Amino acid sequence: MSKRSILILLFISLAFNLAVLGGLFWLRVHRPPHPFHRADRKEGLKFPDRFAKHRPDPEISKIHEQFNQNKLLLMQELRKDPFDELYVKALMDSSIVTQGMLERRLGEKLLESRRQMTASEADEYFGKRIEFMTNFKRHIKDRRSKHEKDITDKP
Numbered sequence: 001m002s003k004r005s006i007l008i009l010l011f012i013s014l015a016f017n018l019a020v021l022g023g024l025f026w027l028r029v030h031r032p033p034h035p036f037h038r039a040d041r042k043e044g045l046k047f048p049d050r051f052a053k054h055r056p057d058p059e060i061s062k063i064h065e066q067f068n069q070n071k072l073l074l075m076q077e078l079r080k081d082p083f084d085e086l087y088v089k090a091l092m093d094s095s096i097v098t099q100g101m102l103e104r105r106l107g108e109k110l111l112e113s114r115r116q117m118t119a120s121e122a123d124e125y126f127g128k129r130i131e132f133m134t135n136f137k138r139h140i141k142d143r144r145s146k147h148e149k150d151i152t153d154k155p
Contacts, residue, residue, distance in 0.1 A: 057109055063102045070095040 074091045077083050114122055 057105070060102065060105050060109065063098060063105060067095065067098040067102055070098055 070091060074088065074095060077088050077091060114126075117125065
């Protein structure tokens with residue numbers, strides 16, 4: 001190859017490398033961070049420091065595991081051909097009962113924690129929960145709207 005050809009290839013390679021670096025720079029600097037980054041979520045919804053020593057409730061863990069097992073059995077049964085509709089309905093009823101038990105226990109745990117909080121701690125913690133829930137709901141709504149728009153825009 002001639003010296004001129006090598007120089008042209010070098011400049012083309014340099015242009016591609018600069019384009020990639022520029023794209024990475026733009027992604028890192030100019031693009032806003034995702035609103036639901038896991039680290040931000042954990043930090044934002046943290047209980048007050050004096051609750052840090054609380055251990056997870058084994059009863060909640062047990063009920064949650066049972067709920068997940070019910071969902072797994074439901075999916076496995078729905079996968080079958082033919083599937084047993086009566087068994088599926090029984091699994092759905094069991095799942096609803098288990099979910100109710102889980103919600104009740106989680107609610108009791110929140111109520112117990114709230115009784116131990118000061119007014120300012122409760123305002124801060126539950127205010128952040130409300131903010132997160134509102135933002136998450138908006139995020140899901142925006143994603144669904146975009147998805148529906150994408151579907152209707154397709155030829």
